[in-house]
Amino acid sequence: QAKQTGRNGMRFFDQKMQDSISSRARLEEALRHAILEHQFELYYQVQVNGTGQPIGAEALIRWRLADRSFMAPDSFIPVAEETGLIVPIGQWVIDTACAQLRQWRNEPGMAHLVMAVNVSAAQFHQRDFCEQVRAALERHGIDPALLKLELTEGMLLENIEETINIMQQLRHLGVRFSLDDFGTGYSSLQYLKRLPLSQLKIDRSFVRDLASDSSDQAIVLTIIAISRSLGLDVIAEGVETAEQAALLEQSGCHRYQGYLYGRPLPADQFRLSLAKCAGVEERLAVQVQ
Numbered sequence: 297q298a299k300q301t302g303r304n305g306m307r308f309f310d311q312k313m314q315d316s317i318s319s320r321a322r323l324e325e326a327l328r329h330a331i332l333e334h335q336f337e338l339y340y341q342v343q344v345n346g347t348g349q350p351i352g353a354e355a356l357i358r359w360r361l362a363d364r365s366f367m368a369p370d371s372f373i374p375v376a377e378e379t380g381l382i383v384p385i386g387q388w389v390i391d392t393a394c395a396q397l398r399q400w401r402n403e404p405g406m407a408h409l410v411m412a413v414n415v416s417a418a419q420f421h422q423r424d425f426c427e428q429v430r431a432a433l434e435r436h437g438i439d440p441a442l443l444k445l446e447l448t449e450g451m452l453l454e455n456i457e458e459t460i461n462i463m464q465q466l467r468h469l470g471v472r473f474s475l476d477d478f479g480t481g482y483s484s485l486q487y488l489k490r491l492p493l494s495q496l497k498i499d500r501s502f503v504r505d506l507a508s509d510s511s512d513q514a515i516v517l518t519i520i521a522i523s524r525s526l527g528l529d530v531i532a533e534g535v536e537t538a539e540q541a542a543l544l545e546q547s548g549c550h551r552y553q554g555y556l557y558g559r560p561l562p563a564d565q566f567r568l569s570l571a572k573c574a575g576v577e578e579r580l581a582v583q584v585q
């Protein structure tokens with residue numbers, strides 16, 4: 297049939313569109329299956345302060361396929377968002393993150409860790425989102441101050457009044473908010489100052505070439521200045537080198553996340569990696585004495 301393609305190539309175009317639609321439909325079907333079969337896992341990536349001590353973790357979803365490989369979230373979250381499947385998936389993420397916080401409460405050196413959880417627009421704007429979060433915190437007996445929801449600029453501007461309302465309800469419970477991928481969206485300062493945020497997260501696209509790109513340096517300085525003037529803290533994502541960390545530190549950013557400190561890890565490996573760094577510190581302390 298493809299041979300019948302007209303001179304204008306229309307048939308070929310149609311075929312490609314058809315393929316992309318059916319693969320989307322296949323992906324949607326596979327996602328439904330994944331929800332029923334519990335094929336999702338959460339990985340945790342450490343966040344550290346200026347002295348390299350762990351202060352929190354970001355929960356990052358992984359979809360384990362039948363062949364044991366993973367599908368990256370960037371490949372399925374958009375489809376989950378378009379189909380509304382992000383709602384049950386996101387609910388599972390919040391519940392699982394709270395269950396994990398409950399476990400950390402009993403682990404030496406982990407009870408203070410703040411869990412950052414990514415939230416999609418469709419999930420955030422569900423009628424009972426706030427109630428879901430409250431129920432998950434209560435079910436697992438979690439201090440709401442240990443939960444930080446990561447929102448993106450785009451989703452906040454969709455319906456600013458409703459957004460502020462939902463954020464305020466959650467803020468009232470004690471839950472905090474970080475603005476993810478900051479600098480890649482269009483938020484005006486006018487909007488930003490109305491949102492009950494506690495943190496800006498510098499997008500990793502500004503961190504990557506920080507050592508060589510003077511406009512990235514200027515952008516990072518500006519984001520840090522904005523966070524100061526709004527009374528927010530600031531964290532950088534995608535920190536891979538000591539040089540990037542030093543530049544961020546000099547610029548006034550004292551919280552970091554990135555491969556330099558640790559890759560996203562399954563819960564048990566995450567715990568071991570923290571225990572190892574704590575062990576190193578203890579041994580150093582003993583040597584100093």
Ligand code: C2E
Pocket residue numbers: 341355356357368369370373386389414415416446476477500533534535536553554555556560
């Ligand atoms: P994000 O929230 O901006 O997460 C940071 C991404 O950067 C993660 O990719 C992380 O693995 C990666 N990363 C961390 N440190 C470094 C580094 O030093 N270098 C580089 N090159 N990358 C680094 P990941 O896990 O593939 O997630 C991609 C995106 O998928 C996330 O971006 C977030 O937008 C979305 N996502 C992940 N988990 C969830 C979830 O549970 N719910 C929702 N709604 N979205 C999620």
Ligand code: MG
Pocket residue numbers: 354414446476
């Ligand atoms: Mg994030």
Ligand code: MG
Pocket residue numbers: 476477497499533
């Ligand atoms: Mg991010």
Ligand code: MG
Pocket residue numbers: 477499500533
């Ligand atoms: Mg990002």
